[in-house]
Amino acid sequence: MKFVYVLAFVTLAYAVSVIAECDPHGSGEPTCTSSNEGAISRNFWDPTQYWQCQDGKAILVACEFLTGFSSTAGKCVPWKEWDWTDPCAAASA
Numbered sequence: 001m002k003f004v005y006v007l008a009f010v011t012l013a014y015a016v017s018v019i020a021e022c023d024p025h026g027s028g029e030p031t032c033t034s035s036n037e038g039a040i041s042r043n044f045w046d047p048t049q050y051w052q053c054q055d056g057k058a059i060l061v062a063c064e065f066l067t068g069f070s071s072t073a074g075k076c077v078p079w080k081e082w083d084w085t086d087p088c089a090a091a092s093a
Helices: 002-021
Strands: 040-042 049-054 057-062 067-070 075-078
Antiparallel strands (some): 040 049, 049 057, 067 075
């Protein structure tokens, strides 16, 4: 019987961690640590900005004029090359 409780707990913990990984209603602000220093990620609310981890904090960085952050390219691209993508597509794949 204890095994069933432990299994249920582990399953629930895993499900919560997968769901919490990507919140499409959030801003996409990453949790920055020393291991992801310099990492960049999409801002879910504003495609003209992206998040970058600096000194353990998520900093908003603006793209150059007439460009938007592309998740697939991992950088700011001209609007003619920019396509909207589901913010949580990678998490659900």
